[in-house]
Amino acid sequence: xxxxxxxxxxxxxxxxxxxxxxxxxxxxxxxxxxxGLEIAYRTxxxxxxxxxxxxxxxxxxxxxxHVASPHPVTxxxxxxxxxxxxxxxxxxxxxxxxxxxxxxxxxxxxxxSSTDPLTGQPYGLAFPVITIxxxxxxxxxxIDALGIDTLFAVVGGxxxxxxxxxxxxxYPERLFSAVCIAAAARHSAQNIAFHEVGRQxxxxxxxxxxxxxxxxxxxxxxxxxxxRMSAHITYLSEAALQRKFGRELQRDGxxxxxxxxxxxxxxxxxQGAAFVDRFDAxxxxxITRAMDNFDLAAAHGGSLxxxxxxxxxxxxxxxxxxxxxxxxxSESRSIVRALNAAAARASFVEIxxxxxxxxFLLDEPVMIGALTGFLDAAGQARGxx
Amino acid sequence: xxxxxxxxxxxxxxxxxxxxxxxxxxxxxxxxxxxGLEIAYRTxxxxxxxxxxxxxxxxxxxxxxHVASPHPVTxxxxxxxxxxxxxxxxxxxxxxxxxxxxxxxxxxxxxxSSTDPLTGQPYGLAFPVITIxxxxxxxxxxIDALGIDTLFAVVGGxxxxxxxxxxxxxYPERLFSAVCIAAAARHSAQNIAFHEVGRQxxxxxxxxxxxxxxxxxxxxxxxxxxxRMSAHITYLSEAALQRKFGRELQRDGxxxxxxxxxxxxxxxxxQGAAFVDRFDAxxxxxITRAMDNFDLAAAHGGSLxxxxxxxxxxxxxxxxxxxxxxxxxSESRSIVRALNAAAARASFVEIxxxxxxxxFLLDEPVMIGALTGFLDAAGQARGxx
Numbered sequence: 001x002x003x004x005x006x007x008x009x010x011x012x013x014x015x016x017x018x019x020x021x022x023x024x025x026x027x028x029x030x031x032x033x034x035x036g037l038e039i040a041y042r043t044x045x046x047x048x049x050x051x052x053x054x055x056x057x058x059x060x061x062x063x064x065x066h067v068a069s070p071h072p073v074t075x076x077x078x079x080x081x082x083x084x085x086x087x088x089x090x091x092x093x094x095x096x097x098x099x100x101x102x103x104x105x106x107x108x109x110x111x112x113s114s115t116d117p118l119t120g121q122p123y124g125l126a127f128p129v130i131t132i133x134x135x136x137x138x139x140x141x142x143i144d145a146l147g148i149d150t151l152f153a154v155v156g157g158x159x160x161x162x163x164x165x166x167x168x169x170x171y172p173e174r175l176f177s178a179v180c181i182a183a184a185a186r187h188s189a190q191n192i193a194f195h196e197v198g199r200q201x202x203x204x205x206x207x208x209x210x211x212x213x214x215x216x217x218x219x220x221x222x223x224x225x226x227x228r229m230s231a232h233i234t235y236l237s238e239a240a241l242q243r244k245f246g247r248e249l250q251r252d253g254x255x256x257x258x259x260x261x262x263x264x265x266x267x268x269x270x271q272g273a274a275f276v277d278r279f280d281a282x283x284x285x286x287i288t289r290a291m292d293n294f295d296l297a298a299a300h301g302g303s304l305x306x307x308x309x310x311x312x313x314x315x316x317x318x319x320x321x322x323x324x325x326x327x328x329x330s331e332s333r334s335i336v337r338a339l340n341a342a343a344a345r346a347s348f349v350e351i352x353x354x355x356x357x358x359x360f361l362l363d364e365p366v367m368i369g370a371l372t373g374f375l376d377a378a379g380q381a382r383g384x385x
Numbered sequence: 386x387x388x389x390x391x392x393x394x395x396x397x398x399x400x401x402x403x404x405x406x407x408x409x410x411x412x413x414x415x416x417x418x419x420x421g422l423e424i425a426y427r428t429x430x431x432x433x434x435x436x437x438x439x440x441x442x443x444x445x446x447x448x449x450x451h452v453a454s455p456h457p458v459t460x461x462x463x464x465x466x467x468x469x470x471x472x473x474x475x476x477x478x479x480x481x482x483x484x485x486x487x488x489x490x491x492x493x494x495x496x497x498s499s500t501d502p503l504t505g506q507p508y509g510l511a512f513p514v515i516t517i518x519x520x521x522x523x524x525x526x527x528i529d530a531l532g533i534d535t536l537f538a539v540v541g542g543x544x545x546x547x548x549x550x551x552x553x554x555x556y557p558e559r560l561f562s563a564v565c566i567a568a569a570a571r572h573s574a575q576n577i578a579f580h581e582v583g584r585q586x587x588x589x590x591x592x593x594x595x596x597x598x599x600x601x602x603x604x605x606x607x608x609x610x611x612x613r614m615s616a617h618i619t620y621l622s623e624a625a626l627q628r629k630f631g632r633e634l635q636r637d638g639x640x641x642x643x644x645x646x647x648x649x650x651x652x653x654x655x656q657g658a659a660f661v662d663r664f665d666a667x668x669x670x671x672i673t674r675a676m677d678n679f680d681l682a683a684a685h686g687g688s689l690x691x692x693x694x695x696x697x698x699x700x701x702x703x704x705x706x707x708x709x710x711x712x713x714x715s716e717s718r719s720i721v722r723a724l725n726a727a728a729a730r731a732s733f734v735e736i737x738x739x740x741x742x743x744x745f746l747l748d749e750p751v752m753i754g755a756l757t758g759f760l761d762a763a764g765q766a767r768g769x770x
Contacts, residue, residue, distance in 0.1 A: 030641040129641040189626035189649045190618065196650045197615045199643065200657070201586055204607035222589035230582045230615050233575065238710075241574035247680060254678060256415040256514040258584065258670060262677065264574045265581045272585070285643060292647065293639060295632060325623075325710075 007145050015042035015065055017108055018145050026103065026138055032128035036117055039142045040108025041065050041100035044084070045092030047148065052176075053384050054148045055090050056139060057099040058156030058163035061231075061287055062279055064107040067099040068092070073278045082363055089372040090155065094384060098146065102163075103138040104130045104287050106280035113214055113280045123282075125211035130286055132159070132294045136166040140174070150174050152382055153375060157181035157360035158327070159287070162294050165307070165335065169296060172311035177378040179371065181319045182360040184331035185304050185338070186295035191326065194234055195288040198227030202281045211282055224281045225272030232271045237323035237356030297338075304338035311339075315381070316346040317374040319360075319367055326357040347374060392530050400427035400450055402493055403530050411488065411523055417513040421502055424527045425493025426450050426485035429469070430477030432533065437561075438769050439533045440475050441524060442484040443541030443548035446616075446672055447664055449492040452484040453477070458663045467748055474756040475540065479769060483531065487548075488523040489515045489672050491665035498599055498665045508667075510596035515671060517544070517679045521551040525559070535559050537767055538760060542566035542745035543712070544672070547679050550692075550720065554681060557696035562763040564756065566704040567745040569716035570689050570723070571680035576711065579619055580673040583612030587666045596667055609666045610657030617656045622708035622741030682723075689723035696724075700766070701731040702759040704745075704752055711742040732759060 006021035017040050020026070025033040042065040047054060057067050057080070064071070068078040068085055084090045090097055101109035104127070112127035119126070143151065154175055156164045161183025168178050184191075202208055205223030209216050233241075245264035260266040297304040316339055320332035329350045339346035351366045353359045360367065379385075391406035402425050405411070410418040427450040432439060442452050442465070449456070453463040453470055469475045475482055486494035489512070497512035504511070528536065539552045539560055546568025553563050569576075587593055590608025594601050618626075630649035645651040682689035701724055705717035714735045724731035736751045738744040745752065764770075 030639075125643070129639075186632065188623060189630040189632065189647075190623040192632070192647050193614075193618045193626060193649050193653055196645075196647075196653055197611060197618065200614060200654070201589075201611045203643070204586075204590065204611055206591055226582060226586045226589055226611065229578075229585060233578045233582065238573060238575040241578060245574040247571065247574065247577070247683075254415075254514075258510070258588070258674065260581075262574075262577050262581075264578050268578055268581055269585070289643065298632075 009145065015040060017041075018142060020141060024141070026134065026141065028128055028134045029131040030129050034103070034110060034128060036110070037103065037138060037141070038108070038110045038114070039100050039103070039138055041098060041142060042067065042069060044068050044097040045095050047096040047146075048384075051148055052150065052152060052382055053095050054143070054146075054151050055095045055097050056143065056151050056154045057084065057090065057097060058139070058154065058160035059099060059102065060156070060158035060160050061291065062275070063160070064105065065099045065101045066107075068097070071278070074274075079361065082368060083371060089368060089375050094379070095152065098143070098148075100139055100142050102135040102287065104135070104283060104290065106283040109138070111280070112211070112282035112286055122212075122214040124214065125282070127282070127286065129289055131290050132162050132166050133170060133299075135290065136163050136170060139163070139167075140171055143174070150176060152384065153177045153179060153378065155179040155181075156183070158183055158357065159291055162291065165296055168311040168314055168316070169300070169307040172308075172314055175311070175314045176382050177315040177317070177375070178311075179317045179319070179374065180332075180335065181367070182321055182324050182327050182357055183335075184327040185297060185307075185335050187292045192292045194231060195292050197230050199285050199288060201226040201230065202285060208281060213281070219276070220281045221276040224276045224279065224284060227284060228275040229268045229272045232268060234326045235356060235358040237325065237354055239323060239354040240356050243354070304334065305341035308339055308342035308344050312342055312344045314344060315374075315378050316344055317370065318346060318348045319370060320350050321353045321355065321357070321359040321364075322350060323354045324357040324359065394530065400425060402426075403527060405526060409526070411519065411526065413513055413519045414516040415514050419488070419495060419513060421495070422488065422523060422526070423493070423495045423499070424485050424488070424523055426483060426527060427452065427454060429453050429482040430480050432481040432531075433769075436533055437535070437537060437767055438480050439528070439531075439536050440480045440482050441528065441536050441539045442469065442475065442482060443524070443539065443545035444484065444487065445541070445543035445545050446676065447660070448545070449490065450484045450486045451492075453482065456663070459659075464746065467753060468756060474753060474760050479764070480537065483528070483533075485524055485527050487520040487672065489520070489668060489675060491668040494523070496665070497596070497667035497671055507597075507599040509599065510667070512667070512671065514674055516675050517547045517551050518555060518684075520675065521548050521555060524548070524552075525556055528559070535561060537769065538562040538564060538763065540564040540566075541568070543568055543742065544676055547676065550681055553696040553699055553701070554685070554692040557693075557699055560696070560699045561767055562700040562702070562760070563696075564702045564704070564759065565717075565720065566752070567706055567709050567712055567742055568720075569712040570682060570692075570720050572677045577677045579616060580677050582615050584670050584673060586611040586615065587670060593666060598666070604661070605666045606661040609661045609664065609669060612669060613660040614653045614657045617653060619711045620741060620743040622710065622739055624708060624739040625741050628739070689719065690726035693724055693727035693729050697727055697729045699729060700759075700763050701729055702755065703731060703733045704755060705735050706738045706740070706742070706744040706749075707735060708739045709742040709744065
């Protein structure tokens with residue numbers, strides 16, 4: 001069912017898929033246009049009569065639209081159960097919750113594993129390089145198609161937080177509030193370096209085949225697993241790794257070989273192996289590239305404050321974690337300083353946690369409390385009950 | 386020329402090679418014995434008449450014996466020019482400087498690329514797993530063969546510092562002083578995790594061939610390069626990476642592809658490519674394994690102080706760097722606390738630096754000053770002039 005001309009809309013049990021017609025291609029920052037864009041999404045709850053209760057949740061690098069319902073591949077629960085659900089900060093009984101797979105992803109939205117209409121084969125590296133702004137532009141098209149003018153809130157952690165900032169820069173008039181968690185307004189040299197290791201691991205796998213693995217019936221699983229292992233270390237703090245695993249062995253005594261002797265080795269190998277079952281290697285390349293290219297200030301003459309000039313009526317909540325060394329608190333402070341300089345309303349909480357970057361996905365009562373308090377207050381201001 | 390029975394000694398332009406006879410195999414912690422052990426080493430300066438001026442320098446993971454003279458493969462200067470040389474803290478005009486390639490290495494000492502006498506082929510994974518203590522035991526055999534009873538000093542950074550600690554635990558009576566820089570008395574879960582990523586990258590390379598690449602005439606260069614890239618990030622601080630590269634591009638504008646757009650990407654790729662020219666993939670596996678297995682307290686009933694019980698007459702100098710997140714200052718403090726508890730003499734300096742772990746190899750005046758002051762004072766106590 002289509003609510004907007006030029007849009008085909010399918011809703012199934014695992015969520016919706018929206019296809020934009022040839023007259024509605026996605027304009028990309030690279031200058032390319034992506035025709036036949038499809039966006040896969042999930043919704044939870046109902047849009048209220050005055051269409052004022054929509055919450056868009058933006059997912060992280062390896063996340064997807066299944067934020068509050070089981071993952072169709074792994075069968076695991078949604079990825080943010082402590083934040084999204086009945087009685088939670090983001091509540092399907094009060095909010096109309098939308099979460100879509102980013103463009104470039106591999107869970108149903110158009111990405112490098114989609115069919116290239118020019119060749120009839122998977123895009124592979126023929127897929128255009130995308131940016132965080134492109135992801136957000138596609139989300140705005142989805143929101144349009146869903147008949148939503150203004151979002152009550154846009155919320156995200158990590159790369160999701162980058163999208164939140166991009167929303168505030170590009171579509172501030174469509175936001176009532178914005179929540180940016182454990183993120184940064186630009187990727188640092190170290191962030192880029194870690195991503196480059198992951199990309200090189202994938203591209204070093206002979207089964208990557210220059211990106212054409214899908215049409216050749218192979219998958220660069222080993223390279224993708226190494227990329228995941230490397231990245232996974234950056235998601236945890238040293239303290240969390242030490243507390244969780246320390247130097248504990250898998251068995252009594254060393255194997256005196258190269259099996260996984262230490263529990264942390266076994267854990268990492270498992271993380272790598274599980275990841276390749278649910279993620280596409282080329283999507284990993286494209287999405288990490290989008291993150292590395294992200295630099296919101298650079299796109300506004302070098303001034304982050306200028307990026308938020310039109311966002312002064314948006315209520316912002318910025319959260320960081322003390323032990324997050326991927327996007328440390330200093331990055332969140334820069335965002336808050338820029339919001340202040342732009343005379344926007346910003347509340348900021350640095351949350352004491354030793355769980356590292358992934359704390360935003362975990363049971364962090366202070367984060368839950370801050371989110372709940374912020375969204376409840378914003379909801380009252382918005383007239384939601 | 387042999388100074389000790391059962392030892393064959395060859396001295397060439399690039400240094401010496403010592404081969405131990407069949408009656409002098411190296412006993413390994415694993416229980417195995419390594420027969421026909423060869424140790425490649427360099428010396429600088431002259432042993433004085435009372436054999437009291439010998440300094441053993443222990444190299445780091447990817448270092449070698451060429452501490453103060455050009456590398457035979459790369460042609461680059463020795464790896465510690467700011468510390469070792471005429472007029473430097475460790476001075477061939479005053480000291481008899483010895484530096485040997487660790488057992489398991491690939492610069493002439495017996496390692497996995499050496500010929501297995503049982504098969505006539507390179508060992509590959511038939512090489513026994515070695516430990517830091519095994520490396521030190523081999524060094525002690527070398528020192529014996531060189532006619533040195535007591536070392537004036539044993540000095541090392543990173544894995545070299547681990548060997549220094551092991552020397553103090555196993556051969557305290559043979560040490561006058563010991564300098565441990567940017568090291569730890571055990572590998573943390575995060576340390577192990579990063580090494581495991583590197584090992585998995587190597588073993589994922591189809592040219593690794595289960596470790597038998599040498600006899601098959603191939604090399605797992607891509608996997609080894611990824612391992613090096615991943616490790617290299619841990620050698621630098623975030624601040625150093627940001628200052629050195631920031632988000633600077635290679636060219637004007639983005640390539641909108643997967644070339645190295647950012648200078649930090651190009652730098653990392655270069656680090657990986659240069660490394661494979663001079664290092665052996667299996668050696669990387671064995672040496673990282675030795676580091677991961679290192680836990681000096683565990684080998685002494687869980688008490689690091691007990692490891693140093695016999696070392697109370699050794700003069701210790703422990704140095705750390707504020708921005709070293711691979712072996713943070715807290716690890717050095719644990720070492721100093723244990724030395725204090727063992728009533729050993731320890732001087733400790735935490736050096737303010739934003740260069741990260743690799744600071745020990747770089748121009749750090751405070752480190753140079755501390756090293757010079759410590760070794761000069763120890764030299765006076767030892768009667769060196």
